[in-house]
Amino acid sequence: MPPLDAAVTPAASDVPDRAAARGRVDTAYALLTDEERAWTRLVHDPATFTREVPYAALAALRDRHGVVPVAEPALPGWPEGTGYWLVLRHADVDRVLKDPGTFSSSFGGTQIRDPRTDADLAYVRRMMLNMDPPEHSRLRRLLAQSFTPKAIRALEAQVAGHVTGIIDRMLAAGDSADSDSGDSDGGRAPTSGECDFAKDVSADLPLLTLADVMGVPAEDRWLMFDWANRVIGWQDPDYRVSAHFDPAGATELGRAAYALRPEPGPDGLMPDPRSREGMPDLYAYAHALGTLRREHPGDDVMSILMAQRDDGEGGGSVSVEEFENLFWLFAVAGNETTRNGMPGGLVGLLGDPGAQRALRDDPDLIPNAVEEMLRWWTPVMTFRRTATREVEIAGRTLQRGDKVVVSFAAANRDPAVFDDPDTFDIRRPNARRHLAFGAGPHVCLGAFLARSMMTQMFTQLLGRTSWLESAGDPVWLQSNFQRGVKRLPIAWTAP
Numbered sequence: 001m002p003p004l005d006a007a008v009t010p011a012a013s014d015v016p017d018r019a020a021a022r023g024r025v026d027t028a029y030a031l032l033t034d035e036e037r038a039w040t041r042l043v044h045d046p047a048t049f050t051r052e053v054p055y056a057a058l059a060a061l062r063d064r065h066g067v068v069p070v071a072e073p074a075l076p077g078w079p080e081g082t083g084y085w086l087v088l089r090h091a092d093v094d095r096v097l098k099d100p101g102t103f104s105s106s107f108g109g110t111q112i113r114d115p116r117t118d119a120d121l122a123y124v125r126r127m128m129l130n131m132d133p134p135e136h137s138r139l140r141r142l143l144a145q146s147f148t149p150k151a152i153r154a155l156e157a158q159v160a161g162h163v164t165g166i167i168d169r170m171l172a173a174g175d176s177a178d179s180d181s182g183d184s185d186g187g188r189a190p191t192s193g194e195c196d197f198a199k200d201v202s203a204d205l206p207l208l209t210l211a212d213v214m215g216v217p218a219e220d221r222w223l224m225f226d227w228a229n230r231v232i233g234w235q236d237p238d239y240r241v242s243a244h245f246d247p248a249g250a251t252e253l254g255r256a257a258y259a260l261r262p263e264p265g266p267d268g269l270m271p272d273p274r275s276r277e278g279m280p281d282l283y284a285y286a287h288a289l290g291t292l293r294r295e296h297p298g299d300d301v302m303s304i305l306m307a308q309r310d311d312g313e314g315g316g317s318v319s320v321e322e323f324e325n326l327f328w329l330f331a332v333a334g335n336e337t338t339r340n341g342m343p344g345g346l347v348g349l350l351g352d353p354g355a356q357r358a359l360r361d362d363p364d365l366i367p368n369a370v371e372e373m374l375r376w377w378t379p380v381m382t383f384r385r386t387a388t389r390e391v392e393i394a395g396r397t398l399q400r401g402d403k404v405v406v407s408f409a410a411a412n413r414d415p416a417v418f419d420d421p422d423t424f425d426i427r428r429p430n431a432r433r434h435l436a437f438g439a440g441p442h443v444c445l446g447a448f449l450a451r452s453m454m455t456q457m458f459t460q461l462l463g464r465t466s467w468l469e470s471a472g473d474p475v476w477l478q479s480n481f482q483r484g485v486k487r488l489p490i491a492w493t494a495p
């Protein structure tokens with residue numbers, strides 16, 4: 001594998017023919033009705049998601065077409081693109097994800113927005129997320145082996161400790177019943193309070209947990225918050241430039257990396273986070289940490305990974321460069337997703353007092369409720385593949401080079417699989433059939449950890465309070481990729 005900073009331009013035959021792909025989308029798009037075209041515009045536009053997920057439009061398109069052409073006009077912060085084929089039914093989404101030979105993660109990458117240049121495409125292909133088997137299989141196997149039963153047990157215990165600390169902090173910031181001034185009087189434990197569940201409670205748990213997985217000192221964890229916001233939140237005016245990291249409390253490693261953080265350009269935008277130049281601070285940190293962990297391994301999963309020798313095809317151990325890319329992937333993939341899954345699940349509970357009561361009465365229902373939260377909320381709404389050959393799906397014939405986008409949001413509300421799919425039902429018998437973690441060779445590697453974080457969070461949140469309710473309007477992320485919660489004001493009471 002050439003070094004990452006080498007200028008690599010893939011051969012033309014290894015890059016989708018975008019002009020031809022666009023022509024095919026445009027032709028089919030012109031055949032939609034005006035109403036259907038309006039629905040696809042709604043579904044594509046990131047601004048829609050600051051108001052709602054357009055479930056009615058997704059359902060109508062799913063019923064009528066199953067797979068629908070979507071145009072990609074220039075939008076604020078999103079350049080014009082080739083357009084794509086949106087796959088909406090549960091069975092078809094599952095099929096696309098399980099057939100990497102036909103629907104490639106590598107050919108055009110896995111994000112709807114095409115990489116800006118062919119060199120950027122070559123760059124994202126170095127990440128496991130954007131590889132196909134067999135290249136993908138080697139790293140996936142090594143990583144899966146690094147989550148040893150012992151490491152998993154340790155992580156679950158650490159998650160429980162982090163949740164306790166976070167809920168302690170939430171409760172301590174409240175008011176006690178006999179405090180006239182509203183100050184916590186130090187004598188009695190607070191019995192009520194308000195907080196922003198998204199920012200004050202949810203954000204820290206994935207950061208602390210990922211720091212454990214990757215051996216990042218806890219003082220540096222808010223760097224990961226910043227990186228994930230820049231990468232995942234690039235469609236959102238607040239998140240794409242956000243900086244929540246205070247270098248004063250960081251390690252030397254953290255401060256040195258932070259010094260390399262790029263500045264927004266004259267247009268107010270950061271450099272493209274999906275290019276190596278866009279994330280110099282992350283790469284500097286990952287490089288220094290990878291080198292350190294190779295020399296001085298800790299107990300974390302990434303140290304276990306670095307120590308492995310791979311005797312299979314591809315040979316050798318994980319290089320520091322591979323570590324850097326895995327670090328990028330974990331810091332981003334595990335962070336914003338879980339941070340949004342927890343408030344998303346709470347939105348379901350706040351809207352269904354009967355469910356909140358039932359979970360308080362019978363905490364054994366919490367694991368199934370978490371599956372229903374993941375189905376109903378669907379923190380990751382889309383992922384992209386590119387067709388490698390002619391293929392028929394839902395009555396459409398797609399060609400090599402066509403951009404194929406799976407809608408987890410539509411699949412998770414497909415009435416062919418889920419009865420009364422728009423209803424949040426914590427006792428739903430088949431909630432676990434959701435596709436929120438994907439399927440096939442790239443199915444989420446952190447799913448067990450995400451489930452553990454959500455289950456432990458709701459167990460303690462409900463176990464240590466007596467009621468939760470909404471205390472203001474939530475603010476949603478501007479993104480057609482992640483269903484994000486920027487603010488969720490809640491009021492709690494405790495016994």
Ligand code: HEM
Pocket residue numbers: 097105110128129130140213329330333334335337338341378379380383435436437438439441442443444445446447449450
């Ligand atoms: C509720 C939380 C989460 C959701 C909804 C979620 C969702 C997903 C989805 C849909 C994929 C599939 C991508 C594809 O098919 O191209 C994926 C992959 C991945 N996720 Fe998660 N994820 C979550 C949490 C996590 C956590 C906590 C971690 C890390 C500890 C993580 C690490 C990964 C990695 C490394 C991959 C790539 C796997 C591969 O390429 O083989 N995720 N995730």
